[in-house]
Amino acid sequence: MENEFKQVMSERTDEELIKIVTVERERYNPIAIEAAEWEIQNRNIDATEFEKIKVKATVEKEQIKKVDSNVVNSGTRFLNLIIDSIAWYILIIIVFLIVGLFIPTNASASDFFVVIFNLILIFGTFFAYHSIMEIKFQKTLGKFVTKTRVVKLNGEKPEKSDIISRTFCRLIPFDRISFLFMKNGIHDYLSKTKVVKDTAE
DSSP states (O other), X not given: OHHHHHHHHHTSOHHHHHHHHTTTGGGSOHHHHHHHHHHHHHHTOOHHHHHXXXXXXXXXXXXXXXXXXXXXXXXXXXHHHHHHHHHHHHHHHHHHHHHHTTSOOOOOTTOHHHHHHHHHHHHHHHHHHHHHHHHHHSOOHHHHHHTEEEEETTSOOOOHHHHHHHHHHTXXXXXXXXGGTSSSOXXXXXXXXXXXXXXXX
């Protein structure tokens, strides 16, 4: 067992090792801590570098705790869902009206290409609504109303790639109601984001 921990710790970065023996110490069992400390000694990590990483890790841990304390409840998330669904449906109607001026979108359901085109419009509108709003404002219309916003786990503004990933994950079946059964929804978990009160720093 001890050799297994030594192997695992030998694959960790200097920063990860320092976090394990300092701010994340309570998450690991004594043998793992011992293996991490042995690896730190074996690498002869510079003391000044050790302290710098320790301070950074402590600050990050405090930021994460602060974000966690401001995560909104399921009721607020459900209200966001209702408002955003209404906004999305209105947007779909507008898009279909505009596109319908140039391309027929009301052919019979048996017309395969029209059905596919309509589905692309529907999901494209869904993707555009959520991704553009959250990339630009960290909010959808629902979040504006409930005074909430999406952030990374450490409270920072998400990158474009985080929001795009988050939006794609919304298409997972049952994702849109997953926040009713877990603290964060599936798309939050997979994109490593959270929805917090807008008063949070």
